[in-house]
Amino acid sequence: MKYNIAVIPGDGIGPEVIEQTMRVLEEIGRKYDHEFAFTKVLAGGCAIDATGECLPKETVDICRSSDAVLLGAVGGPKWDHMPGSERPEMALLGLRGQLGLFANLRPAMLFEELADACPLKPELVSGGLDIVVVRELTGGIYFGEKATVETPEGLEAYDVEKYSETEVRRIAKVAFDMAMKRGKKVTSVDKANVLESSRLWRRVVTEVAADYPEVELNHFYVDNAAMQLVRGPKQFDVIVTSNIFGDILSDEASQVTGSIGMLPSASLATGNFGMYEPVHGSAPDIAGKDIANPMATILSAAMMLRYTFGLMEEAEAIEGAVQKVLADGYRTADIAKEGEDIIGTQKCGDLIVQAIQG
Numbered sequence: 064m065k066y067n068i069a070v071i072p073g074d075g076i077g078p079e080v081i082e083q084t085m086r087v088l089e090e091i092g093r094k095y096d097h098e099f100a101f102t103k104v105l106a107g108g109c110a111i112d113a114t115g116e117c118l119p120k121e122t123v124d125i126c127r128s129s130d131a132v133l134l135g136a137v138g139g140p141k142w143d144h145m146p147g148s149e150r151p152e153m154a155l156l157g158l159r160g161q162l163g164l165f166a167n168l169r170p171a172m173l174f175e176e177l178a179d180a181c182p183l184k185p186e187l188v189s190g191g192l193d194i195v196v197v198r199e200l201t202g203g204i205y206f207g208e209k210a211t212v213e214t215p216e217g218l219e220a221y222d223v224e225k226y227s228e229t230e231v232r233r234i235a236k237v238a239f240d241m242a243m244k245r246g247k248k249v250t251s252v253d254k255a256n257v258l259e260s261s262r263l264w265r266r267v268v269t270e271v272a273a274d275y276p277e278v279e280l281n282h283f284y285v286d287n288a289a290m291q292l293v294r295g296p297k298q299f300d301v302i303v304t305s306n307i308f309g310d311i312l313s314d315e316a317s318q319v320t321g322s323i324g325m326l327p328s329a330s331l332a333t334g335n336f337g338m339y340e341p342v343h344g345s346a347p348d349i350a351g352k353d354i355a356n357p358m359a360t361i362l363s364a365a366m367m368l369r370y371t372f373g374l375m376e377e378a379e380a381i382e383g384a385v386q387k388v389l390a391d392g393y394r395t396a397d398i399a400k401e402g403e404d405i406i407g408t409q410k411c412g413d414l415i416v417q418a419i420q421g
């Protein structure tokens with residue numbers, strides 16, 4: 064079967080980690096008899112340099128006509144002087160909006176081999192961690208009405224948090240469907256003791272839960288959720304929350320697992336379409352040095368195989384290969400402890416490809 068993938072290498076370490084990920088996908092294609100057809104497109108700083116825009120129309124068109132999008136990272140100091148609305152990172156908001164990517168999935172998994180990287184007490188995470196944060200991505204305060212206005216008392220600024228029933232229902236369904244394939248537990252996070260939008264959120268999530276009698280639902284206020292994530296992270300399976308709360312909680316959950324170089328993510332639209340990218344940024348401080356960890360991007364490709372293409376065995380083959388490389392003791396600099404052998408980006412890709420070959 065042929066799968067068309069739009070590839071956005073982007074800036075900084077983006078092209079390096081994407082190159083290794085494409086090699087891994089090609090190896091999966093050879094082993095399982097699939098064809099992955101890659102079309103590279105520009106977004107971010109490199110797109111500004113080449114076309115004057117961070118997200119050229121051609122990029123959006125090619126992404127739309129592909130089966131999925133694989134993205135490295137965008138941004139860097141070269142473009143930091145630009146006004147907010149023209150910066151490379153605006154390409155991400157543009158892609159989310161124009162591709163209808165309303166659900167952001169951020170797994171926070173602790174690999175047993177990297178348990179030492181977890182900043183929490185070992186007894187809190189013994190036996191590993193496996194949490195997914197499902198964040199609403201195209202609504203709420205980041206997209207609500209906003210303005211800075213002059214008043215007789217000085218400047219005043221506001222951002223409006225607004226959610227419709229439809230928006231809450233569709234993200235809740237993503238969370239419950241995911242929970243059905245996992246631990247059958249959903250924690251919905253809001254601030255319903257204070258916010259009207261949260262009260263609607265809670266009501267709609269509770270209504271959706273009625274269609275999933277096997278899934279246990281509980282509700283946490285966001286302040287309590289932030290605390291519980293470091294106090295008892297093992298109580299969570301799927302966390303579903305709004306754009307702003309999810310932004311904060313998914314970073315917190317992922318840090319519980321240690322290195323940013325290990326964390327994949329998916330942003331899904333209605334249907335099977337999705338954009339897959341590592342959680343980390345373009346890491347300009349290490350770009351071009353062959354030291355970046357490509358595992359987050361490679362694990363994002365595994366999510367693509369699972370969620371967009373429905374290729375479960377192939378996804379597990381990638382995850383198993385990453386686990387084997389870690390179990391064999393290989394570490395990139397970001398996850399190495401003192402005395403451990405350090406490998407580079409390219410070598411890490413080589414080892415994962417070899418592990419897939421078996």
Ligand code: NAD
Nearest residue numbers: 136137138139152324343344345346347348349355356397
């Ligand atoms: P960053 O994630 O790029 O880097 C933070 C730290 O983690 C750095 O020390 C970096 O060297 C390290 N790091 C990140 N990824 C790594 C990897 N794969 N292997 C080893 N080490 C890794 O975050 P930042 O420094 O805040 O941002 C740098 C640029 O990236 C900025 O322009 C920012 O706007 C952009 N950014 C882009 C995205 C994205 O494209 N999705 C996300 C976040 C930040």
